[in-house]
Each structure stands twice: as structure tokens, then as C-alpha cells.
Amino acid sequence: MNNTHILPPTYLLIAIVLMIVLHFLVPLVKVISFPWNLLGLLPFGAGCVLNACADRAFKKVGTTVKPFQEPTTLITDGVFRLTRHPMYVGFVLILLGIAIFVGSMTPYLVVVAFPFLLEKIFIQVEERMLEETFGETWLTYKQKVRRWI
DSSP states (O other): OOSOSOOHHHHHHHHHHHHHHHHHHOOOOBOSOTTGGGGGHHHHHHHHHHHHHHHHHHHHHTOOOSTTSOOSOOOOSGGGGTOSOHHHHHHHHHHHHHHHHHOBSTHHHHHHHHHHHHIIIIIHHHHHHHHHHHHHHHHHHHHHSOSOO
């Protein structure tokens, strides 16, 4: 497959920059102030841990973490028992944590839109590839484990 695709971490970085820009240019209303905004560190940290665990699982079995590349192994244990896409859930948690931390309303627009972007650009393609590669094993896993949470 073509390796020139923009990878998910780049979309995450763009989303973070967009959230910060929105916060400073169009904050609308401050909904969470200090010290409550520090609670944003919890989803942020959980998202980082979820991504690290998923990345470790990919490396452990020696399959690709990159979308659009054919996987060699279907991972169904560890964090993959909670969600079929733990890295994307982690990304959304990171964005949620940042939105809570900055405390204004407009960054939540990015938090809400981001999963739809991931769904359209990555998840649909990845799940189609997984079904083609792993067939019935994928379909059984798909029935047992939710896409998000």
C-alpha cells in the first residue's frame, strides 16, 4: 500500500493546535476554571497510557501500527479487549483532557468532531482490511468488542 498517507498522530497534533487556537481566538465562555481544570490531566494521562499499551502490543506481536498497511496479526487481548481501536480512543481522551485543562468551550468542538474524522479516514478502511485479512476471526472479535468503548 501507499506509505504517503498522513498518519493519525499528525491529525492529533493538528487537532491540538486547532484547540489551542480556538481557545485563544474564540474562547466563548470559560466553563472550567482553576483548580478544576487540572482534572483534565486524568483523561490526558489515560489517553497516553492507552496509546502506550496499544503500541507495545503491536510491537510485541510484530505487526504494523500504521493504518493502510496490511496487518500480520489480529490483537484481541490487553487493551484490545476494551476497544477495537484503543489508540484512537486514547487520542480522543488526550483531546478531552486538553479541552478540560484549557477550560473554554470552543475546544470541545474539536473533541466532538475528531472521532468522526478518524472514523471516515482510518477506521472504515482499517476494519475492511482486517475483515479481508482475518475473515471469521475478525468478525467474531468485532461482535464481542466495541469499536470505541
